[in-house]
Amino acid sequence: xxxxxxxxxxxxxxxxxxxxxxxxxxxxxxxxxxxxxxxxxxxxxxxxxxxxxxxxxxxxxxxxxxxxxxx
Numbered sequence: 001x002x003x004x005x006x007x008x009x010x011x012x013x014x015x016x017x018x019x020x021x022x023x024x025x026x027x028x029x030x031x032x033x034x035x036x037x038x039x040x041x042x043x044x045x046x047x048x049x050x051x052x053x054x055x056x057x058x059x060x061x062x063x064x065x066x067x068x069x070x071x
Contacts, residue, residue: 005047012044 001009016037023033 001047008044009046009048012040012046015040015044 019028019033019036022028023030028036
């Protein structure tokens with residue numbers, strides 16, 4: 001990743017962090033959040049950001065480890 005790609009990644013991630021905060025506070029709707037994401041993915045062309053675009057990183061879901069019962 002070169003300097004420009006890294007800069008674009010930072011800008012995209014920062015922008016989407018603010019958008020997620022606005023979404024969680026009810027300032028924007030899910031539809032508006034999707035529009036923001038589309039606009040800034042096109043603008044910044046993030047390399048890593050698109051890997052997580054469809055995953056809610058702030059959903060509050062809990063991770064559970066299951067045991068097979070074997071020792």
